[in-house]
Amino acid sequence: xxxxxxxxxxxxxxxxxxEIKALIQHDMESGFRxxxxxxxIPRDIITRFECTYDGNTVFAADFQPAIxxxxxxxxxxxxxxxxxxxxxxxxxxxxQWQDQADIEVL
Amino acid sequence: MLATAGGAIAITATPLSALAAQxxxxxxxxxxxxxxxxxxxxxxxxxxxxAENGFSVPLDVSVDSPMTAEDYVQRIAILSPRNPLPLIGVxxxxxxxxxxxxxxxxxxxxxQEIEAIAEMNDGSLFAGRMETVVTLAxxxxx
Numbered sequence: 001x002x003x004x005x006x007x008x009x010x011x012x013x014x015x016x017x018x019e020i021k022a023l024i025q026h027d028m029e030s031g032f033r034x035x036x037x038x039x040x041i042p043r044d045i046i047t048r049f050e051c052t053y054d055g056n057t058v059f060a061a062d063f064q065p066a067i068x069x070x071x072x073x074x075x076x077x078x079x080x081x082x083x084x085x086x087x088x089x090x091x092x093x094x095x096q097w098q099d100q101a102d103i104e105v106l
Numbered sequence: 107m108l109a110t111a112g113g114a115i116a117i118t119a120t121p122l123s124a125l126a127a128q129x130x131x132x133x134x135x136x137x138x139x140x141x142x143x144x145x146x147x148x149x150x151x152x153x154x155x156x157a158e159n160g161f162s163v164p165l166d167v168s169v170d171s172p173m174t175a176e177d178y179v180q181r182i183a184i185l186s187p188r189n190p191l192p193l194i195g196v197x198x199x200x201x202x203x204x205x206x207x208x209x210x211x212x213x214x215x216x217x218q219e220i221e222a223i224a225e226m227n228d229g230s231l232f233a234g235r236m237e238t239v240v241t242l243a244x245x246x247x248x
Contacts (some may be wrong), residue, residue: 017204060198066189068162069209078204081214
């Protein structure tokens with residue numbers, strides 16, 4: 001399970017640009033490390049993150065092994081309508097997780 | 107002087123095959139953006155000048171753009187000349203983001219100059235760079 005921690009403002013003015021922080025709890029095992037017996041520890045990473053709001057993709061990221069463990073992202077969004085901001089992230093095996101945060105546009 | 111000595115030690119401690127050479131970086135750049143010319147400017151890349159630990163280095167990239175439907179940043183690629191893989195990550199932006207600024211944390215296998223290339227919606231490319239001295243490299247230490 002790769003859970004997420006989100007920091008999204010509850011309210012915003014119309015057209016205000018808000019900051020969003022998302023932290024996915026995941027080891028992001030790079031595949032370049034070796035274990036105690038010299039064996040290569042297999043790669044296990046989150047490869048894709050997407051944020052959608054008001055019917056549009058606002059922001060997306062493709063991760064490589066060089067993204068640090070527990071990947072954190074800070075990005076921005078222009079507030080247009082009250083409603084959910086949806087987050088979706090996918091690991092290298094295609095497993096997907098979702099979460100959302102509601103915003104009220106005053 | 108100390109910093110360059112540290113860099114030299116890190117180079118000898120890392121198997122050469124695990125290093126992304128400058129050619130690999132070129133290849134990654136061509137894979138992403140083709141052979142379009144890259145201009146300097148508009149991209150501000152911020153990393154700490156010295157990172158004690160290469161396993162998690164804060165990175166902040168911002169691009170000078172109005173982020174309107176007519177003029178916005180489409181993609182930002184973060185590239186490394188020294189990590190085992192030249193590509194660190196790609197951010198996809200849209201006018202709905204309102205501001206072309208993204209932060210994350212990256213792994214760095216040694217002292218190097220990280221490069222950020224931004225692709226505008228008209229296809230033009232701009233680059234920004236920042237060098238970070240890494241005292242303890244990721245990948246080298248188990």
